[in-house]
Amino acid sequence: MNAPIVIVGGGLGGLACATLLARQGHQVHLFERASHVGGRAVTQVREGFHLNLGPHALYAGGRGIGVLRALGVPIKGRAPLGSGGVAVRGGTLHGLPSGFVSLLTTSLFTLAEKLEAARFLANAQSIDVAPLRDTPLRTWVESRFAHRRARDFMYSIFRVASYCNEPDRQSAGAAISQFTRAAKGGVLYLDGGWQSLVGGLAEAAGRAGVVIRTHASVASVLHDAQARGVVLESGEQVDASAVILAVSPRFASAIAPRISALRAWADAAVPVRAACLDVALETLPSQTTFALGIDVPSYVSVHSAVASLAPRCGAMVHVARYLAEGETATAAELASDLERIQPGYRRFVRHERFLPNLMVANDFAEAGRATPGPEVPGVRGLYVVGDWASSEGMLADASLASAKRVSELASRHALAGHATDETRTQSENIDGTHDGARRGFAHEAARA
Ligand SMILES: Cc1cc2nc3c(=O)[nH]c(=O)nc-3n(C[C@H](O)[C@H](O)[C@H](O)COP(=O)(O)OP(=O)(O)OC[C@H]3O[C@@H](n4cnc5c(N)ncnc54)[C@H](O)[C@@H]3O)c2cc1C
Incomplete structure (x- = not known):
């Protein structure tokens, strides 16, 4: 029998990839080092409040939702209203432009700045992004927008769509694609938080026959020019027909240190x-439920205003600062971002959690740099899955898109390996028969 396909990591990407492969008839073993699956998509429940790990919104027009639906994962949630939000500039609140009427009426811009922003919003969907893949976002914005405040507005809308605050390095093409995808399809805040996706995927994996082992940290990948299996931290060795690393690039490289591409x-x-x-x-x-920083990279959103995430009368609020490389932000800064739109909120706090340095995505589409994976060069049957391993969207969309792509590649690889093994067994049988016949002839000759 063929060795199973091994998946390292039980976040959304690992779970989706495992389920897709098991549905194609493969035996799949998934190893997760934590006590539970879900990775960064987990939600904590405290007294009826559902706390995602920071603000999470599912792109309704992205690649991920299609993969989840195909796997039968229930998606219950609603889109936040575009209107009624505020933009924060210089510590002052202005109407947040979310359409042409709010753009025309906001005090955020002068008329000339409004016209510049309006021209972009009217034409964004038809921008040809392919030639802009290798152009840094800042180069594109500075060449297209004459007014400082229109530029700041552009950076803020690209930040909120991609979470990325690296305009000197981010690909303009990728940033514009992400913005237009988000603007066209919208986003969903999910009832019960992203745990609903984790639960749905874990159920689908169970139904498909995936063997999931938690508390099972993978220490190394066994390979020559072909992936052979993994060794767990406990010392247990598991043979594999293919190995899929659904972890960060740093962990992937740490457990396979001889592979130069991973490094x-x-x-x-x-x-x-x-x-x-x-x-x-x-x-x-x-009543204000959304605020976006224009000259400061801040975000505040009351997710429970839209999705079922809090008990009656209660509210679940997510505040974030988008950090550039090397940057930090303090709890006091984020609290003052919230205080600005919800004055006196501290009197009503039931739970509060400050997470100063969350990894939103392992990597981003950088101008002039190729996207890693999904095949690992030099080692057949070894693949990577994650939000760093696909150019089809960003964040969870990229993770789920890479899961889908890798499920196709790994399935083909495992089937080809199986066919080779069967051919070898058959030819061994034929050789054995010939040998037997030869031996038979030899016995006959000896008797004669
Ligand atoms: C603050 C924040 C906000 C976000 N907002 C959004 C959003 O609005 N929209 C969106 O689409 N995405 C968002 N994301 C990103 C989204 O959560 C991730 O892209 C997605 O959950 C990644 O899933 P994954 O399976 O690729 O990786 P992970 O969730 O990181 O899973 C990797 C798993 O591998 C396990 N693992 C690691 N090493 C080993 C080992 N050696 N052996 C076994 N197991 C191992 C880990 O424990 C983990 O469970 C956000 C993330 C954060 C942190």
Whole structure:
């Protein structure tokens, strides 16, 4: 019998890839080092408040939702209203432009700045992004927008769509694609948080027959020019017909240190990070539910205004600062971002969690740098899955898109290996028969 396909990592990407492969008839073993699956998509529940790990929104027009639906994962949630939000510039609140009427009426811009932003919003969907793949976002913005405040507005909308705050390095083509995808399809805040996706995927994996082992940290990958298996930290060795690394580039390289491609990807990766303040409130002091920083990389959103995430009258609020490489933000800064739109909120806090340095994505589409994976050069049957391993969207979309692609490649690889093994067994049988016949002839000759 063929050795199983081994998946390292039980986040959304690993779970989806495992399920897709098991549905094609493969035996799949998934190893997760934590006590539970879900990775960064887990949600904590405290007194009826559902706390995602920082603000999470599913791109309704992205690649991920298609993969989840195909796997039968229930997706329940709603899109936040575009209108009624505020833009923060110089510490002052202005109407957030979310359409042409709010753009025309906002106090954020002068008329000339409004016209510049309006021209972009009207034409964004038809911009040819392919020639802009290798252009840094800042180069593109500075060449297209004459007004400082229109430029700042552009950076803020690309930040909120991609979480990335690296305009000097981010690919303009990738940033514009992500913005237009988000603007066209919208996003969903999910009832019960992203744990609903984790639960749905884990159930689908169970139904498909995936063997999931938690508390099972993989220490190394066994390979020559072909992936052969993994060794767990416990010392247990598991043979594999293919190995899929659904972990960060740093972990992937750490467990397969002799593979130069993995080392190069880990060295080049620039993580997308955020400081997050997740706040559960007994009640909301004010009606404003969304604020976007224009000259400061801040985000505040009351996710429970849209999705079922809090008990009656309560509110689940996510506050974030998008961090550039080497940057930090303090709990006090994030608290003051929230205080600005929800004055006096501290009186109503039930739970509060400050996470100063979350890894939102392991890497981003950098101008002039190729996207890693999904095949690992030099080792057949070894693949990578994750938000760093696909150019089909960003964040969870990239992770799920890479899971889908790798499930196709690994399936083909495992079947080809199986066919080779069968051919070898058959030819061994034929040889054995011939040998037997030869031996038979030899016995006959000896008797004669
Ligand atoms: C603050 C924040 C906000 C976000 N907002 C959004 C959003 O709005 N929209 C969106 O689409 N995405 C968002 N994301 C990103 C999204 O959460 C991730 O892209 C997605 O969950 C990644 O899933 P994954 O399976 O690729 O990786 P992970 O979730 O990181 O899973 C990797 C798993 O591998 C396990 N592992 C690691 N090493 C080993 C080992 N040696 N052996 C066994 N197991 C191992 C880990 O424990 C982990 O469970 C956000 C993330 C954060 C942190």
